[in-house]
Amino acid sequence: MSGIFRKYNRCGAWSIAAFAAGSLAFLVSCVPGEAQIEINRQVIPGSTPPIWVSMSGFTGLAAQVIEFDLYVQGFGFTNAENAQYLISGSNTGDLQGRAVDRVNKSPLVSKVYTGATPRRQAHAFTDDFVQALGQKGIAQTKIAFNVGGANSEIYVADFDGANPQAVTMDKTLVAAPCWAPGRLALFYSSYKLGNPAIFFHDLSTGTRKTIAWYGGSNLSPAVSPDGKRVAMILSKDGWTDLYVGDAGGGNVKRLTKSREDESSPCWSPDGQWICFAAKINERRAICKIAATGGSPQRIPTPGFSNPTEPDWSPDGKWIAFTSQGGGFQICVVPSQGGQVTGLVAGEDPSWSRNSRTLVFFRRSTGHLSLLDVPTKQVKDVARVSSGENSQPSWAR
Amino acid sequence: MKLTKFGYLLTIGLTLGLGAVGCKHHPQGVTVLPGSRPGAVGEAGAGNPLGNGPGADANANPSGTGTPMGDPAEWANATRDEKKFEADTVHFDYDSSAVKSSEKSKVEDVASFLKGTPGTGVEIEGHCDERGTDQYNYSLGERRALALREELIAMGVDGSRVLTKSYGRSRPVDTGHSEAAHARNRRGVFILLTK
Numbered sequence: 001m002s003g004i005f006r007k008y009n010r011c012g013a014w015s016i017a018a019f020a021a022g023s024l025a026f027l028v029s030c031v032p033g034e035a036q037i038e039i040n041r042q043v044i045p046g047s048t049p050p051i052w053v054s055m056s057g058f059t060g061l062a063a064q065v066i067e068f069d070l071y072v073q074g075f076g077f078t079n080a081e082n083a084q085y086l087i088s089g090s091n092t093g094d095l096q097g098r099a100v101d102r103v104n105k106s107p108l109v110s111k112v113y114t115g116a117t118p119r120r121q122a123h124a125f126t127d128d129f130v131q132a133l134g135q136k137g138i139a140q141t142k143i144a145f146n147v148g149g150a151n152s153e154i155y156v157a158d159f160d161g162a163n164p165q166a167v168t169m170d171k172t173l174v175a176a177p178c179w180a181p182g183r184l185a186l187f188y189s190s191y192k193l194g195n196p197a198i199f200f201h202d203l204s205t206g207t208r209k210t211i212a213w214y215g216g217s218n219l220s221p222a223v224s225p226d227g228k229r230v231a232m233i234l235s236k237d238g239w240t241d242l243y244v245g246d247a248g249g250g251n252v253k254r255l256t257k258s259r260e261d262e263s264s265p266c267w268s269p270d271g272q273w274i275c276f277a278a279k280i281n282e283r284r285a286i287c288k289i290a291a292t293g294g295s296p297q298r299i300p301t302p303g304f305s306n307p308t309e310p311d312w313s314p315d316g317k318w319i320a321f322t323s324q325g326g327g328f329q330i331c332v333v334p335s336q337g338g339q340v341t342g343l344v345a346g347e348d349p350s351w352s353r354n355s356r357t358l359v360f361f362r363r364s365t366g367h368l369s370l371l372d373v374p375t376k377q378v379k380d381v382a383r384v385s386s387g388e389n390s391q392p393s394w395a396r
Numbered sequence: 397m398k399l400t401k402f403g404y405l406l407t408i409g410l411t412l413g414l415g416a417v418g419c420k421h422h423p424q425g426v427t428v429l430p431g432s433r434p435g436a437v438g439e440a441g442a443g444n445p446l447g448n449g450p451g452a453d454a455n456a457n458p459s460g461t462g463t464p465m466g467d468p469a470e471w472a473n474a475t476r477d478e479k480k481f482e483a484d485t486v487h488f489d490y491d492s493s494a495v496k497s498s499e500k501s502k503v504e505d506v507a508s509f510l511k512g513t514p515g516t517g518v519e520i521e522g523h524c525d526e527r528g529t530d531q532y533n534y535s536l537g538e539r540r541a542l543a544l545r546e547e548l549i550a551m552g553v554d555g556s557r558v559l560t561k562s563y564g565r566s567r568p569v570d571t572g573h574s575e576a577a578h579a580r581n582r583r584g585v586f587i588l589l590t591k
Contacts, residue, residue, distance in 0.1 A: 149566060150566055150567050152566070173563070173566055173567075175530070175534060175564075175566075176530075176531065176534075191561075193468070193472070194468065194471075194472060194561070195468055195519075195559065195560075195561040196534075196561060196562070213468060213469075214465060214468065215464075215465025215466050215467065215468045215559060215560075216465045216538065216542070216559075216560050216561070217534065217537075217538040217541075217560065217561050217562045219531075219534050219535065219538070219562070220531055220534070220535075233534075233535060235465070235538050235542055235560060236464060236465045237461060237462050237463075237464045237465070238461070238462025238463040238464055238465065238542060238545075238546070238555075239461070239462035239539075239542060240535050240538050240539055240542065257461050257462075259462070259539075260539075261493075261532070261535035261536055261538070261539045262535065263531045263532050263534065263535035264529075264531040264532070277531070277532060284532075308528075308529045308531065308532045309529050309530075309531055309532070322529050324527075324528070324529065328529065347529050347530075348529060348530060348531070361530075390530060391530055391531075
């Protein structure tokens with residue numbers, strides 16, 4: 001990976017607020033006494049140092065929440081003299097939060113947060129800080145996931161697992177929730193009708209609509225970024241294949257015709273491609289196909305076998321997926337192909353809107369965790385206790 | 397793994413059928429069957445049956461694109477009997493949906509009953525062991541059920557009487573982690589439906 005290195009004679013850094021959507025450039029703080037600044041314009045997944053901050057003045061829940069939020073977005077905590085950014089404030093009453101670029105001596109955030117809950121105030125503050133750096137905040141976003149085993153229900157929670165709520169009461173098996181982009185609404189499969197059917201569930205009204213109830217299994221809905229189409233794995237024509245239809249379920253078109261299994265469709269952020277897991281010559285592979293139809297193209301995952309469960313980052317640059325060797329491993333590969341980086345043990349990744357943090361499932365613990373891809377920093381998501389917490393989807 | 401003649405032909409048929417996906421790979425190590433052309437077999441619209449040709453096993457599915465399902469609502473109120481075909485649960489090899497010849501007699505049991513008993517159908521549940529990701533396992537379980545469905549159709553049962561659904565790894569019969577447990581879980585289960 002290329003980098004750009006510059007030397008300064010003084011220990012005066014200049015911050016690059018270069019977190020434009022899609023760009024993951026960041027600054028390594030200048031260490032007092034040295035005169036070098038590294039400016040990396042490319043992300044090295046798993047090998048990128050954290051962005052150093054120091055935090056003071058917060059206590060209890062606010063301190064925990066702020067630390068959690070920033071850690072999973074690639075920040076590391078150090079003392080003030082070595083930090084790029086100083087985070088300070090108090091939460092004896094309403095949360096007061098300040099963030100300053102220490103090196104550049106520029107204020108970033110200075111606010112009092114009122115209303116909602118102390119937890120929410122802390123999340124709002126971390127979002128304001130991250131957004132002041134030009135990056136998309138994730139602290140007030142939601143995840144949907146599956147809870148259970150032989151039977152299960154769909155739950156929605158804060159991205160860190162707080163405030164979980166069941167949104168189904170089907171008392172049967174459900175699977176593979178997928179958010180409708182920009183809406184409080186989910187697509188998922190439920191066995192309520194006997195065989196698994198795909199439903200659209202508007203969480204703001206509680207109403208549900210059947211999208212695909214064909215014979216066989218109707219599985220793995222994935223909504224296009226513009227919300228207008230849904231990719232699905234259907235077996236209505238006698239084989240498990242990839243189909244795409246309108247978001248309301250009409251105009252279903254078959255995209256693959258293969259006796260081998262397809263699974264886990266996901267969309268490119270420009271809506272042009274559907275990426276999915278397939279088998280070629282009896283070996284599992286990640287493929288992409290034009291959303292309007294065509295020949296699938298393989299995306300090689302050199303060195304990492306049995307790739308499945310792809311998810312395409314919102315900035316278009318990466319495909320995260322599960323590789324299965326001895327166990328399961330979360331990996332990323334550039335969406336145009338290239339070197340694969342294995343990151344942590346886990347499966348079923350789902351990107352957040354910031355294209356660096358993802359939520360995934362850990363078979364070993366039976367619940368969800370969050371991973372910052374550049375730094376490989378991980379935190380566990382709070383768990384709903386009544387069974388495995390799996391198959392996550394992060395609202396964008 | 398020792399392959400019987402059918403297993404060999406099925407493997408060839410499945411491998412050649414991958415040409416239909418269109419990913420730019422040619423089948424490797426595949427022996428061309430007399431009368432079939434690799435790469436052309438299984439192309440959409442070509443209508444060439446997979447793996448068929450002179451001498452091909454009659455049990456191979458003659459359809460180039462699979463046999464469509466009937467309307468699931470048709471059987472929504474049918475009574476379900478999970479005991480009737482309990483002894484006919486079919487087991488599968490790891491990561492495979494091939495119906496082994498040693499399991500064929502079970503499928504024949506189900507086929508004979510259905511053919512002799514109007515007003516009945518069968519729902520096939522496909523299951524996996526735990527070694528595989530969730531979405532992959534839902535698809536694999538469905539493929540197992542579909543493979544059994546194709547067998548029943550080849551034995552003369554109308555496709556509209558055969559339903560499938562996949563449970564992936566979510567409903568094991570054995571929650572252990574041994575090879576024996578895994579083998580018990582990789583299964584297709586037949587449930588009798590009576591209208």
